[in-house]
Amino acid sequence: MSGTDYNYDEQGQFFPYFILTMTSLVTIPVTYSWLKPSKELENTATRINSDFNPEHADLIDGQRKKQKRRERRFKRMLTSLGGWLVIAGMIYLIIVTTQAEMKIYDPYEVLGISRSSSEKEIKSRYRKLSLTLHPDKAREDPAQNITKETINDHWVEVSKAFKALTDEDIRENWLKYGNPDGKQSFSIGIALPKWIVTEGHGKYVLLMYAIALGVILPYTVGKWWYGTQKLTKEKILITSAGKLFREYDNEQGESGVIGTLSSADEYNEVLKGPKAEQGLSKLESRVLAESSPIPAVLTTKDRQKLEDLDDSRRRKVLTLLWAYLGRIELDEPALNDEKYEVAPIALKLNEAYTSIALAYGSTRAVLSAYHTSQNIIQAVRPGASALEQLPHFTPEIAAAAEAERSKTHLTVQEFMRLPVQERKARVVKPGLLTEAQFQQASAIASQIPVLNVERAFFKVVGERFVTPSSLVQFVVKGRFIPPGAAGIPQVKPADLEDIDPEEGDLSALRKDDKAGEKPIQPPLAHAPYYARDHAPKWHIFLADSKQGKVAVPPFSFSTFDKPILDDAGKLTYNVQTLKMQFGAPPQPGTYTFVMYMVCDSYLGMDTKMEVTLVVEDASKAEEVDEDDEISEPDEDTIAGQMRALKSGEVPGSKPKKRRTDNDDSSDGSDTEGDVESESETDTDTDEE
Amino acid sequence: MWPFDIVDWLMLAVPIAYLFVLIGSLAVFSSLYRKRKAASAASLEPWFPPHLQRNVYMSLLHMENPKVPDSILKAALLRRATEDIHRIVQVRNAKQALQVLLQRGSVGDDLWKRFQRAEKEIEEELRDVVSEANAFAPNWGQTIFQSASEMAQNTHIRERLNDILSTSQSEKEWWEKRKATIQSEFMKELDDEKEASVVSPVKGSDDDAVLVEGGGPADSLKGKKKKGKN
Incomplete structure (x- = not known):
């Protein structure tokens, strides 16, 4: 290659290729990511059939559309469109530019005869050409730009072509190097136009x-x-996270959480400039009026805090949040719009608040955070009846539906369990609900997915015992049973077992993976007032009731392994399996936990259940089942080391587990949603 | 002069200017950077609000004319110690959670800096209180925080109690209302039954049964009444 010149792309012949390649490297992936359908749960889930239109449905829809527009990825669209324009331009350039340089040397073409010509024909053609083209014969013609030079050159070409077809040596040269003169000098082009270096x-x-x-x-x-x-990990502003942390309090209930959520900086986007104060006095008089349900919810402390707020923006945010939770009509469209706009922001902040609560580990605070999420999604104030999530249910109607006038509220499930006549008698009255409204509410209530826990137990994969420090699986078996469902089939006992795949049964393991690939989603939360689509999530965590602390942090489930509805849209009542893993305690003994299962979208569907983890002493399982002896890992292999770490014993000395059932009792569950009091669980633990 | 005329001053100026620009720009950058850092550190919000009890104690201590009696000063110091107890409890509770959150990236470094400053501040504050206490009476410094924490506990419990007691009024009202509705419902039921028995007199044995049933709710009503009065 030495001694060769680098040719710049003077004719602009390769430059388009270069640009084309570079642009398509960027454009094609960007276009793909722009057009790719979103895999977010919110976009793939089904919806609950509902023809209920809340008040201000137009405003809520407006908020939804605003969000859609925000998600539409304008930048990517512009980039890919620009990229495709450039690509089109380059292709045009490539087509237009002549490619004379690139011709392959072809002696037949120079002589102007067909490729199938015999040697004789070639010779006669050459002789014929020599009559007209030989420098001695051809005439100069300045008019057609034919000079002596061109005639000479052309003749050389012709005779070269003739030799290439007749002379052995030259023919070889042509076949080998593509040129009758032999090896040509090697040239390298740089696909840059020459003007760059001039x-x-x-x-x-x-x-x-x-x-x-x-x-x-x-x-x-x-x-x-x-x-x-x-931004923090939860995608909220760092400053907001700091404020949330500062305002966090282990003791505060849901209304306190709402107060804390109002401290963040995220709302500044919504309440820019003069909006920060506009209509504040009207808003406050509405929300804190005697007739509004909010003052009853606020504790004296919360109320004091609201009145002491100096920052008018925060004050407005907090009042808007309360207006949203109380579903208070604000008369002004601008205020109503802001009311619906702050709720999704508050929910996002609540996620960050939840992670703070989890870091503190207080059960009460975590539950407050989860309940706040339910309240925000359903636009129901804390402490209100769960029935208010149903369409048309106002506080008065909910009170009429509850009828008993006790201090605790009915859940949707309990209400739907009443006979239809009874239900109707309570709420279908002049001034309350019409027949049609009642039917609509019932229809939606019977579509809400309520996860009903059938069994919850601990196990260690491949072992019969839970040994100290082993990796325990907490398995929850449950079914989706909507409120008011009739004709629920019995659970098959086999469905409640969780059988490990045989050791080495790869197909079973693979099947497990496949199940993970195509998960089943429950329908999107029915939340007519919440201006976003929300895929419901179920959080399961274990708490230590004696200390009021979270023992095993929550696992969240938004997809399930078995279809909830069959093809005909009927409920399948399949038993769903939810699994969470954690390390067992290092000491053998009996540990009683309280399992909480909280859905983040619907009120009054929490499950609280006592579960007992029995950790057996590793040495207690002495007997070795000889038949079952699978080669014990050697001390010096990694598997052996792992085993030693796991069991905390010298490998080899540890025998196999005896095959007995480790039975984990799961005592009575209450689905009351009454999770505040934990005294009852304290007394229960003594039985063990 | 000999060595100076052969020097090409212009050419010599070039490297010197180069060095000057290089070092100068680095120096400017470093000073600006440090100033900004110091400013941002100074602008960090304090973790706790102003220490009111400490300020009260300080102003009492420095009052010259008339001199504040020792007993009042001691009381003010105890108040200050109680507030310190509140703060140290908060700091201790927050520390672990904050470390976890910081590791996870859920909070920013600024918060951690603010927290560390608050921690140092509270340490200094404790030391100060101990030395002040020792100035009043030898060895009081060792016990002042014990008494302060008892005081804090006491106030906490009293607050809780007040919270609970404050709900009693509304609870009572609710119960009175409920009682009234239950009573009126039963009365109505009884009246209905009476009417029914008057309209259609039935055989003796059945009548007895009705009477017994009628007595049931009335009994429970009495019991409830008693409860309500207690």
């Missing part, structure tokens, strides 16, 4: 370099870096 343009090129490396690169990197620095 004198005088150097400074512009340098300037481009300087801009690219000195301005654009640092700017993009800086923007990315500071962008990530500004």
